[in-house]
Amino acid sequence: MNAITKSASGQELRQQIRNGGFGGQTAGQAPDYLQGNVVILPKRYAGDFLLFCQNNPKPCPIIGLTSPGEFAIPGLGADLDIRTDIPQYRIHRNGLLAEERGSIEGLWSEDLVTFVLGCSFTFEEALMREGYPVRHIERGCNVPMYKTRLETLPGGVFNGPLVVTMRSYPEAQIPAIFDLSARYPHAHGTPVFWGDPEKIGIRDLNAPDYGDAVEVQAGEVPVFWACGVTPQAAIERAKPEICITHTPGCMLVTDIPSATPPAVDISLSHLMTGAAQRTH
Amino acid sequence: MNAITKSASGQELRQQIRNGGFGGQTAGQAPDYLQGNVVILPKRYAGDFLLFCQNNPKPCPIIGLTSPGEFAIPGLGADLDIRTDIPQYRIHRNGLLAEERGSIEGLWSEDLVTFVLGCSFTFEEALMREGYPVRHIERGCNVPMYKTRLETLPGGVFNGPLVVTMRSYPEAQIPAIFDLSARYPHAHGTPVFWGDPEKIGIRDLNAPDYGDAVEVQAGEVPVFWACGVTPQAAIERAKPEICITHTPGCMLVTDIPSATPPAVDISLSHLMTGAAQRTH
Numbered sequence: 001m002n003a004i005t006k007s008a009s010g011q012e013l014r015q016q017i018r019n020g021g022f023g024g025q026t027a028g029q030a031p032d033y034l035q036g037n038v039v040i041l042p043k044r045y046a047g048d049f050l051l052f053c054q055n056n057p058k059p060c061p062i063i064g065l066t067s068p069g070e071f072a073i074p075g076l077g078a079d080l081d082i083r084t085d086i087p088q089y090r091i092h093r094n095g096l097l098a099e100e101r102g103s104i105e106g107l108w109s110e111d112l113v114t115f116v117l118g119c120s121f122t123f124e125e126a127l128m129r130e131g132y133p134v135r136h137i138e139r140g141c142n143v144p145m146y147k148t149r150l151e152t153l154p155g156g157v158f159n160g161p162l163v164v165t166m167r168s169y170p171e172a173q174i175p176a177i178f179d180l181s182a183r184y185p186h187a188h189g190t191p192v193f194w195g196d197p198e199k200i201g202i203r204d205l206n207a208p209d210y211g212d213a214v215e216v217q218a219g220e221v222p223v224f225w226a227c228g229v230t231p232q233a234a235i236e237r238a239k240p241e242i243c244i245t246h247t248p249g250c251m252l253v254t255d256i257p258s259a260t261p262p263a264v265d266i267s268l269s270h271l272m273t274g275a276a277q278r279t280h
Numbered sequence: 281m282n283a284i285t286k287s288a289s290g291q292e293l294r295q296q297i298r299n300g301g302f303g304g305q306t307a308g309q310a311p312d313y314l315q316g317n318v319v320i321l322p323k324r325y326a327g328d329f330l331l332f333c334q335n336n337p338k339p340c341p342i343i344g345l346t347s348p349g350e351f352a353i354p355g356l357g358a359d360l361d362i363r364t365d366i367p368q369y370r371i372h373r374n375g376l377l378a379e380e381r382g383s384i385e386g387l388w389s390e391d392l393v394t395f396v397l398g399c400s401f402t403f404e405e406a407l408m409r410e411g412y413p414v415r416h417i418e419r420g421c422n423v424p425m426y427k428t429r430l431e432t433l434p435g436g437v438f439n440g441p442l443v444v445t446m447r448s449y450p451e452a453q454i455p456a457i458f459d460l461s462a463r464y465p466h467a468h469g470t471p472v473f474w475g476d477p478e479k480i481g482i483r484d485l486n487a488p489d490y491g492d493a494v495e496v497q498a499g500e501v502p503v504f505w506a507c508g509v510t511p512q513a514a515i516e517r518a519k520p521e522i523c524i525t526h527t528p529g530c531m532l533v534t535d536i537p538s539a540t541p542p543a544v545d546i547s548l549s550h551l552m553t554g555a556a557q558r559t560h
Contacts, residue, residue: 047455051472054462054469055338055472057337057338057465058334058337058433150431150433150434151430151431153430153442154430174548175327175547175548176549178549179546179548182334190331190335190548192433266462266470268455269455269456269458269459272455
């Protein structure tokens with residue numbers, strides 16, 4: 001698997017996905033376009049989740065947000081339909097994974113609100129373009145992800161540990177990698193930590209909480225970035241009756257060039273029914 | 281004190297300050313322009329502090345950053361000189377306030393790095409323009425600030441509690457105020473919490489840790505925003521041998537229109553001497 005050689009516009013890839021012609025991981029697909037993590041929740045949770053994302057912009061940079069029932073997100077793609085355009089969906093019930101589906105048309109309702117959050121694929125493409133290898137992509141596996149002892153700032157019923165991804169580099173390269181990542185605040189931005197994993201509560205790099213273990217080579221330092229799986233850890237705790245996400249690695253591909261933070265209209269007013277406030 | 285009636289461009293006000301003609305609080309001065317919190321540190325702390333700010337963009341939105349020894353910040357004002365253009369400076373030694381000065385020309389060295397962080401005056405002006413009163417400004421006093429039980433994400437030697445400001449509003453207005461604040465991510469953005477202060481570790485609203493107590497009127501809910509004093513709490517813990525800040529309320533006034541997030545070149549490479557990494 002090589003993330004650089006593939007190509008397609010976001011729109012082309014979404015059409016393939018919608019027609020059942022593509023149902024896999026999106027790493028390296030449409031490499032010049034932003035990809036996103038997706039979280040779909042009932043309206044009564046949406047105010048709290050918006051607050052959680054706003055309170056934790058490093059793991060949860062919002063690149064798309066709908067009003068209840070909206071399935072189009074024209075700001076991310078003119079023809080985008082969130083019910084059909086993700087390769088694989090996960091349906092979580094009461095915080096637990098219940099099933100996977102290739103479409104959620106049958107589950108859609110006027111009550112659902114969609115959040116799209118920036119994704120590390122964006123800065124990984126940038127790292128590789130600048131000559132910094134990304135080993136899990138070279139190995140054809142998922143990035144290793146770890147729950148840390150660092151807590152996010154709560155947002156209503158949502159709270160939980162910061163989840164991080166790990167990539168390793170020689171120490172001398174870290175400042176340049178930091179500076180490169182800083183250009184992508186809409187895709188987790190700069191690393192949150194590098195060095196001894198135990199300092200952030202990671203006991204064993206070989207036992208990631210999500211994804212696959214990837215070795216740290218001699219002379220390299222593990223570097224940790226905030227991860228878009230952080231909200232999934234918060235959802236496990238909050239246990240909403242239903243929550244729909246993408247399957248890890250099978251992201252929403254947009255038509256927004258990677259270097260451009262999309263303009264998002266952050267509106268709690270659109271979501272409020274009083275429920276979000278009452279939970280505080 | 282009324283923050284709306286005053287006027288001056290940022291440049292005019294900075295000239296007055298530089299010439300000794302203005303040495304007070306900047307609330308309501310040059311109301312259309314961004315104001316900033318200032319933290320000046322020796323180079324050996326600057327990498328860690330950059331990481332701390334990047335890890336905590338809600339309390340610490342970076343709107344300006346220099347290389348070591350630079351005292352001009354042309355991105356914030358063509359003639360801006362950080363040694364002379366703040367109404368009053370605080371010199372902290374080993375984490376403790378040692379003295380206040382009207383200029384730091386006598387303390388300047390090639391070793392000092394300046395961080396400018398967004399400031400709540402920016403969204404307060406916006407709140408008032410939209411008809412949401414800001415009571416501490418009406419009362420002519422400082423905003424009440426509280427240390428919470430919520431922890432920031434550490435950055436090297438810097439860590440500490442999230443410090444918040446409080447303004448109170450009727451519950452029905454909170455969604456609109458949230459949405460208005462969301463337009464100013466470079467000035468602390470949306471509130472982090474509203475409701476029962478004890479839930480975030482504030483025992484007594486009448487006993488703020490910084491600033492002045494301001495009453496919450498009947499029918500109002502206390503609303504809390506991340507605060508630019510958060511880094512000062514982290515500096516108290518990290519105890520650098522010297523740290524220069526503005527005196528609270530006496531901010532750096534820039535020439536950047538308030539609604540515009542300034543473009544900042546975030547560069548750890550400029551700051552690295554190895555020290556920041558060794559602390560991890």
